[in-house]
Amino acid sequence: MGVQSSMTFEELKDKALSLPYAPGVYIMRDKTGKVIYVGKAKKLKNRVSQYFQDSGSHSLKTRTMVSKVAQFDVIVAASEFEALVLECSLIKRYMPRYNILLKDDKGYPYLRLDMKETYPKITMVSKLDRDGADYFGPYGSRSLTQQVIDTIRLTLKLPGCNRQFPRDIGKERPCLNYHMNQCRGWCQASQSQKAYREAMEQARLLLSGHYKELVKLLEQQMLEASDQLEFERAAELRDRMKAVEILGQKQLVTAGSLADTDVIGFAQTAAKSCFVVLHYSGGNLLDKEYEILPVQDSSEAAVSSLVKQYYLSRGFAPKVVLLPVAMEDQDLFSDLMLQNSGRRTLFRVPQRGDNAHLVELAQENAQQEAERVTSREERISGTLQLLQKMLSLPQPPRRLESFDISNLAGTDIVASMVTFLDGKPSKKNYKRFKVEGLADQDDYASMDQVVTRRFHHYKEQDAGFEEAPDALLIDGGVAHAQIARNALDRLNLSFPVFGMVKDARHRTRALVTPDGEEIALDGTPAVFALIGTIQEETHRFAITYNRTLRSKRLRYSALDQIPGIGPKRKAELLKRFGSLNAIGQAALSELEQILPKDASRAVYTHFHKEESQCES
Numbered sequence: 001m002g003v004q005s006s007m008t009f010e011e012l013k014d015k016a017l018s019l020p021y022a023p024g025v026y027i028m029r030d031k032t033g034k035v036i037y038v039g040k041a042k043k044l045k046n047r048v049s050q051y052f053q054d055s056g057s058h059s060l061k062t063r064t065m066v067s068k069v070a071q072f073d074v075i076v077a078a079s080e081f082e083a084l085v086l087e088c089s090l091i092k093r094y095m096p097r098y099n100i101l102l103k104d105d106k107g108y109p110y111l112r113l114d115m116k117e118t119y120p121k122i123t124m125v126s127k128l129d130r131d132g133a134d135y136f137g138p139y140g141s142r143s144l145t146q147q148v149i150d151t152i153r154l155t156l157k158l159p160g161c162n163r164q165f166p167r168d169i170g171k172e173r174p175c176l177n178y179h180m181n182q183c184r185g186w187c188q189a190s191q192s193q194k195a196y197r198e199a200m201e202q203a204r205l206l207l208s209g210h211y212k213e214l215v216k217l218l219e220q221q222m223l224e225a226s227d228q229l230e231f232e233r234a235a236e237l238r239d240r241m242k243a244v245e246i247l248g249q250k251q252l253v254t255a256g257s258l259a260d261t262d263v264i265g266f267a268q269t270a271a272k273s274c275f276v277v278l279h280y281s282g283g284n285l286l287d288k289e290y291e292i293l294p295v296q297d298s299s300e301a302a303v304s305s306l307v308k309q310y311y312l313s314r315g316f317a318p319k320v321v322l323l324p325v326a327m328e329d330q331d332l333f334s335d336l337m338l339q340n341s342g343r344r345t346l347f348r349v350p351q352r353g354d355n356a357h358l359v360e361l362a363q364e365n366a367q368q369e370a371e372r373v374t375s376r377e378e379r380i381s382g383t384l385q386l387l388q389k390m391l392s393l394p395q396p397p398r399r400l401e402s403f404d405i406s407n408l409a410g411t412d413i414v415a416s417m418v419t420f421l422d423g424k425p426s427k428k429n430y431k432r433f434k435v436e437g438l439a440d441q442d443d444y445a446s447m448d449q450v451v452t453r454r455f456h457h458y459k460e461q462d463a464g465f466e467e468a469p470d471a472l473l474i475d476g477g478v479a480h481a482q483i484a485r486n487a488l489d490r491l492n493l494s495f496p497v498f499g500m501v502k503d504a505r506h507r508t509r510a511l512v513t514p515d516g517e518e519i520a521l522d523g524t525p526a527v528f529a530l531i532g533t534i535q536e537e538t539h540r541f542a543i544t545y546n547r548t549l550r551s552k553r554l555r556y557s558a559l560d561q562i563p564g565i566g567p568k569r570k571a572e573l574l575k576r577f578g579s580l581n582a583i584g585q586a587a588l589s590e591l592e593q594i595l596p597k598d599a600s601r602a603v604y605t606h607f608h609k610e611e612s613q614c615e616s
Contacts, residue, residue, distance in 0.1 A: 006031050006070035013052035015072070019045040023083045024076040025090060028098075031070040035094040040087035040329075044074055059297035059389070065098040084332050088312055100305040102275070102291055102313070109145040110137035113204055118193065119165035120200045122149055122158075122207075136207040143287065152206055156199050156240065157184045166193070215241055263322045265362025266303050267370050268295055270382030270526040274370035275306045278362050279318075290369050295382060304328040307347075311337060317345040324359050325349060380423035383526040390519050390527060391511070393496060397470035398422055402500075402534050403454075403484070404475035405435070405446045406542035413438055415450040416542035419469075420534055430541060431464070444483050447474065451487040459491060471496040473531070475538060478512045485514040500535050508535045559583075562606045564599045573603070583607065 007015065021043045028037040041047030051058075051066050058066070077083035091099055112125045114133035124145050128135050137145070153160050160183060161175050170189035177183040186196055205214040218241035225234035265276035276290040296302040304327045311317040317337050327333065330347045338344040350356040374382070384396035391397075400420045405413065419429035433453060435446045451472075457465035472495055474480045481499035488495060501518065503509040508531045511519045521528040559570045559580075576594050577583045583591075584607035591600035 009052065012069060012072065013049070016049040016052050017045065019048055019074060020076065021045050022076050023078075023080045024074050025083055025086045027073045027075070027090065027094075028065065028069045028096075029071045029073070030068045033071070035090075035096050036068055037065055037096045037098040038087060038090045038094060040083045042080055042083075044076070048072070048074070061098065061297050080329070081332050081335060084329055085336060088308055088336070091309070092312070100293070100296060100302050102306055102309045109142050110135045111145065111148065111207060112136075113200070113207065115197075115200065115204065119196060122152065122200075122203060124149065134204060134207075148207075152203050154182055155206070156203055157182065158199060158203065159183055159186050161187075163187050165196070260318050261320045261322065261358075262318050263358045263362040264303060264307060264324060265359070265364070265366035266299055266306070266324055267363055267366035268299070269367075269370045269374040269379055270386055271295060271378035272370045272374045272382075273302065274366040274373075275302070275310075276362050276366040276369065277310065278358070278365065280358070288365060290366065292369065292373050295386075300325045301328070308333060311345070312340065316341050317343065319343075320346050320348065322355055322359050322362075323347060323349045324363055379526070383530050384423055386524055387527050387530070390524065391471065391496065391498065393471065395470070399467060399469050400471055400473060400534060401454075401469040402473040402475070402538040403447065403450060404535075404538040404542040405443050405450070406539075413441065413446055414542060415446060416538055417450070417454060418534065418538040418541055423530060425537055429464070429467075432541065443476070444479065447476070447480055447483045448487050451484045452491070455488060455491050455493055459493070469495055471498060473511070473534060473538075474499050475535060477501050478514065478516050481512060481514040500531065502535075508532050562602050564602050569595060569599065 023042050024040075024044045026039050026041060026044060026048050027035055028039075030036050039047065051062070051069070075086060077086060091101075095101060109124050109126060110128060112123050112133050112135055114120050114131070116132060124142065125135075150160075152158070159165075160177050163172075163175075165186065169187055169191075172187065174183070174185040174187060178185040184195075184199075185191060202214055202217070205217075218237050222234050222237035222241060225231075225237060260282070261280040263278040263280065265274075265278070267274055267276075273293045273296050274290055275293060276288065278288050279286045291306075293302075293306075303323060303325050307321070307323070307327055311321075326349050327347055334345055334347055348355070350359060381396070384398070387393075388396045398421065402418045402420070403415060404418075405415050413435035415433040415435060417431040417433070419426045419431075421429070431454065433450045435449055437449075438445060454465065458468065472484055474484045474497060477499050479499075481497050485497045488497070497514055498511040498519075499514075500508045501510045501512050508521065508528075510521055511531065513519075521531055559565050559573065565573075572594050573583050577586055583603065586604075588600060588604045591603055595603065
């Protein structure tokens, strides 16, 4: 298809509104004609026109994609099922940038064994060929398939080296596997081709699940060897028979075949997401597959897209797939799997019982894998990007400044300004303010004064106040946010302002704009944790300053009542004794070491009034 000319946004909108109310597929292209997104719709007009309406409801990813669209095509389908088939086919064909894509679409692995070869060997392959060889599987993953190969090799002491037979027979000494009793040394000239093929035939029986037949065969051969007085060979066959029995009982080989139940998990950190598939057979966990992906806008959309790609690329699915969330077109996709593999798969979202616990386990696995590959820097960066999206900021907020007021019964009114840079506290940028000119408690007036003073310093570019914040966080609700914004307006400044709204447990449950729009935080744990940390640190810094001032005031006020003790002598007393309690317990002679006799007597008498009264 040739590159079509670009269309304006209005032209794209008009074209979308002219589409029919019919099922089909839409194909978004950029200005070079490259396919950047493929989607399916029950009603093309409704779905496609949504992209070109108000972008406020779109995610950042969708807005970015729409900004790249220069043209789009649609294919009307006869049914929703036909549209689903076409969508899956086109995604696989074009691998569009803005679709959610699995990196690994190699399909389920099989084991191949061709007994027509002179020296047959077991190999792992991705698909079946009509070449006359035996194929076993499919297996759940490549790691599990390799485990099956290794298990059979060790059980039957087959070669695990890279030597080619018959070319390399007798050319070199046996490798380490032979000396570790893990191989019979098939590269030696003393080993016959007949014995090698006999061992590979035993491997074929094991892969076919006929381990009991193999045990009988080995037992018969052992007895024949014993009758012929070949005791060394009889002992070898006995050991092999026992190994095969153990292998069959543990079902290490047959359990490797495709599971009867798959359990899907999907979880995200601030920077990564993880898609997990747990394979079960007969209630036993066989294997785990997972893939790390970028953060997705919607878990529901991600699960739906990834599940489709995962099973269609493999061409096979188990009887049951348990999901953490409902999948779009769940029933239609089940029909598609029936068409592709001849087997209907049941997709379910369990709500309770053992199956629900299995999904929880898959979710936990996904969360752990996502966290494992997310570095601290990525986690912080991702959190700030999420916060940017939630607050509609032009860029991730590198510098956040938070304000809180603290007082006790209207006295010692103070405020704290805590600064977080790149998601971490920057204590050298912390500021504290002593609120001036207020006789009574007034949080609104206090906040107005503090914000005004902070940004007056900013306008004057005073030392320590030169940097501009990306957003202000005000401890309190919408009224506090309005006070802060009004203070900025008077200074002809404009910065994003948000109030930190607390729940009953004093945790920040939401942010609120000065216009009263609340942004909930409970749905984004990473942002919830960051804002909670900022709010707690701001409160801690404010209340610590308040307590410091109050303690200092109390210390000095007790000494203020003593005649002849001014600021200088107060400082000398506190420096020498450290506290009011220590001053009160000091002997007169100790006081006279730093004060004149009359002042010493006044201090001593002040703290020993009760004793003097009792003596009189």
